Amino acid sequence: MKPAAFVYERPSSIAEAVQLLSEADGEAKVLAGGQSLVPLMAFRLVSPSMLVDIGAIAELGDIDSGPDTIRIGAGVTHRRAELALGPVIPLVAVGLRELGHVAIRNVGTVGGSLAHADPASEWGALALALDASISVTGPAGERSVGADRFFLDWMQPDLMPGEIVTGLHIPKPSSMRWGFVEIARRRGDFALAGAAVNLGVADGVIATARVGILGGGVTPLRAHTLEAALTGMDLVGAAEVAEAVDADVDPLDDQHGPARYKRRLARVVCERAIRQAAEAA
Amino acid sequence: MTYVGIPVPRTEDARLISGQGHYLADLAIPGMLEAVVVRSQDAAGELRSLDADEALSLPGVRMVMTAADLPESARAITRSFYVLTPQFVERHAVEVGGSSEPVLAAGRVCRVGEPTALIVATDRYVAEDARRLVLADVDPSPAVVDPEAALSPGSPLVDPAVPGNLHGRFDVVVGDPDRARENAEHRVSARFRIARSVGSPLENRGVAAKWVDDTLTVWSTTQIPHVLRSYLAPMLGLEEERIRVIAPDMGGSFGGGVYPEEVLVPLAAMRLGRPVRWLEERGEDLMNSRHSRDQLIDAELAFDGNGSFRSLSMRILQDCGAVNPFGITLPFNVASHARSVYRIDHFRAEGLCVLTNKTRNTPVRGAGRPEAAFVVDRLVDMAAHRLGMDPADLRLKNLIPADEMPKDMGMMYRDGNQLVYDSGDFPDQVRTALEASGYQTLRDRKPRSDRHRIGVGMSCHVEGTGLGPHEAAEVRVDTSGKIVVRCGSQPHGQSHATVLAQVCADVFGIRPDDVLVRTGDTALLPFGGGTFGSRSGVTASAVVRIASEQTRRKLEELASDVLEIAVNDLVFEGGRVFPRGVPDAGLTFAELARLAAPGPASRRPHDPGLASLNTFVPPSVTFSSGTQVAVVEVDIDTGMVEVLDVVVVDDCGTILNPMVVDGQQHGGVAHGLGNILLEEFRYDDTGQPGSVTFMDYLLPTATDVPSITVIHRSHPTPLNPLGVKGAGEGATASAPAGIANAICDALAEFGVEVTEMPISPARLLDLIDQGRR
DSSP: OOOOOOEEEOOSSHHHHHHHHHHTTTOEEEESSOTTHHHHHHTTSOOOSEEEEGGGOGGGGOEEEOSSEEEEETTOBHHHHHHHHTTTOHHHHHHHTTSSOHHHHTTOBHHHHHHHTOTTOHHHHHHHHTTOEEEEEETTEEEEEEHHHHEEETTEESOOTTOEEEEEEEEOOSSOEEEEEEEOSSTTSOOSEEEEEEEEEETTEEEEEEEEEESSSSSOEEOHHHHHHHTTSBSTTGGGGGGGGGGTOOOOOBTTBOHHHHHHHHHHHHHHHHHHHHHOO | OOOTTSOOOOHHHHHHHTTOOOOGGGOOOTTOEEEEEEEOSOSSEEEEEEEOHHHHTSTTEEEEEEGGGSOGGGSEEOOOSOOOOHHHHHHTTOEEOOOOEESSOOSEEOSTTOEEEEEEESSHHHHHHHHTTOEEEEEEOOOOOOHHHHHSTTOOOSSTTSGGGEEEEEEEEESOHHHHHHHOSEEEEEEEEEEEEEOOOSSOOEEEEEEETTEEEEEEOOSOHHHHHHHHHHHHTOOGGGEEEEOOOOSOOOBOOOOTHHHHHHHHHHHHTSOEEEEOOHHHHHHHTOEEEEEEEEEEEEEOTTOOEEEEEEEEEEEEESOOTTTTHHHHHHHHHTTTTBOOOEEEEEEEEEEOSSOOBOOBTTTTHHHHHHHHHHHHHHHHHHHTOOHHHHHHHHBOOGGGOSEEEEEEOTTSSEEEEOSOOHHHHHHHHHHHHTHHHHTTSOOSSTTEEEEEEEEEEEEEEOOOSOEEEEEEEOTTSOEEEEESOOOSSSOHHHHHHHHHHHHHTOOGGGEEEEESBTTTOSOOOOSOTTOIIIIIHHHHHHHHHHHHHHHHHHHHHHHTOOGGGEEEETTEEEETTOGGGOEEHHHHHHHHSSSTTOSOTTSOSSEEEEEEOOSSOEEEEEEEEEEEEEETTTOOEEEEEEEEEEEOBSOSOHHHHHHHHHHHHHHHHHHHHTOOOOBOTTSOBOOOSTTTSOOOOTTTOOEEEEEEOOOOOTTSTTOBOOOSSHHHHHHHHHHHHHHHHHTGGGTOOOOEESOOHHHHHHHHHHHHO
């Protein structure tokens, strides 16, 4: 359980980090909270030649609340985000409570979780449900990617060689009804299924619906079919259409549950999250 | 004041919880090298060659040891962990082969994880670098994975020396089970599948060794230092006198035996003349160390319309893995505990030990009792359902009454003695559990939503505890006046220092603080048993009591002689001995120790010092028992189970320290809860293990374990001086069955019958769905 030898760098600016990564020709990895990378290295499932520790880059640690969006720096820990966003976007805080345990949330980072792109990522589902975008900086400069387009395939984010995630931009919802439900074998485990539901409601009717699913396939994903079914429905009773999510998910088998079981759970979490949104005061 | 029976705070705690424990990983010996083990990646095949050249050329690598480097005497561990008497073998039709576990694979590999080489290097990093460079050339052959298929004609053989892959069998017949079965009005039967689980301590295994002045010191995370020494001496060609085995502080164990690394690391230290340490990785521990359970049991309970049990019959298929040093131990434990607290006069249990290309199965906490309780108590609930009776009423109707104790169960225990429940009051125990849990009103509890159901289940168990062959202790009066206890049984997380001090203190009329308990080192005393099978509370406390009494007699004799007072007129109090009514005229233990010291002026020239080395040989096991009531809530949309409450009523005889016993019960419930809800070590069809991290192998965490109420109903045994019965495993036995019965109760509307351990939420949802149709 000891990693192979590697070079360790701790740059103090994004530009420097990007340069180190570019020069390493794909052999370097970014180290943030290390909650996924370090175990992978200890198992020698990955053996990068260099670690670029971005923990000393001050600007990645900021949370900025603008008039329309909140920007969370990639280096912000889950726990800080959970506490800071609770009063502003309670959906985020409630969702993050399912992310591992406090000890993990105290160390793991927003950017690390997005870049790791686990299909059971709470951040992924939240970003999708909240129409967030991810800022990325690389040798060619900075760009912004909508969460919809960021998760390309299993553990594969839209990141080019040398690029790092620098932040997550969440539009401030004017008013929203929301729900978050996750099911895992034990508290803090990776989700078997989870749903983040964000509904815009006018006069008791669902005007807009965004549903982010975790554990529903090879990436965190949006439940487009379910969203379409929800749009235009009365909020009360909307949970009845939860099974529309069937068309949106394609879960993977693993030893904690076969795909057909996770498909069932996807319906259950959507139904319960929609009901939560409807029942919230 | 006396201390046995009082919740004396653990003397171990301050040291251990403040980071002062000294574990194997804390061991620092100058010049120590680090070792890693290279392991087979194939479940079965011919091991044609092992190329270590590249690994050896890596700077810092000092040695790569393969099977060819082992002396003849150290090629395999061939001793078995049991002795069966001829009478036992004949009575229960036992057939069992020998066991030979390669220390390093030679010629063939028989499971994934089997050690193929040991690498020793200057540090752990280099050793792990080198591990990737040792190349095994294996010609794989089909693996035997399914124990039923293993028995079918034409199956590949796991071990060429074991025909048909059948390594052992027995057949227990009590009464006339066939006739009783035929005459019974009802029968319920099922096939029970109990998965392979892994005893998973916080600390993985480890071994360190140094060879200095032709003397070998071995540190090992072992439960049995003296036994390990007795294995090592012939294998390493050394006198026992030249081997010292130390079991340092340990972060748990749950079972085990003697492992190849315990031979390899000493050999490497002897070859290199340098201290060598091997620290196991978590993945290695999960894959190789304490696999257990893994049984397929076909069982049937026959009973009459009035609920009286007539017969129980079962066939136990034990998946032993690739070698079987424990023989029939596990399936026979199922057989000998299967009738639990119930009066079942006619009984048959056939046991089959089958080899497969998997890690060897070992006794882990419970060791057959959780399986037995699961089978019989699920059948009891099925019978109650059949009859429309409350399961508690059906149990009460069939319990062995207290006035039938001691109860001869009509068969032998594994130690060759007649199996006799020596003490206990099962009806009182069950009624206590029902009252304490509020059984009658539990079903009225409201579930949290209309998608949830609440259920109540109960389970009982018995456990033969305090197995021999012996335990040893020396009790000595230190020149400081404190009493020193040296014991051959040592903790791997238990409370020897606290509890043995309580036992000793009572004999001398002193406080436990004035007793120093030393364990875990073969240099302390010549004999020792160890800690396994719920035995230390029974055997270690017994021998400490005996040795303390004998040493006290020596103190008495000396004080009587010096004070010129009859022994009967002496009083022991506060570390002093004085004539009754004349406290100022006495002598302190320290003064007496000085008078007894060797030398020209010694008052005990024939037997200097004040010490006694004794052994205790238990006549047989003593049976503790317990009853649990579990309350669960099941989500009928997801199959998720939450255990809300568990009430434990336990009879471990004389309670040495109720706080310690409570802790054992809590741990046992958590372990059993993990077994029924979470824990499963999987192999795929090719024998590749699939549960080698804690992401895949799920243990219960703090959020999974409910509040546990423990109630003691003590019935001391006549079989040892203190009346103690074991407490370390029992709660593990009842927890799975109690929770399973509660799940079935919660899901009665769907007709769910849980017959597998663990029951996963996915599987439970399938069962709910079947009931919905």
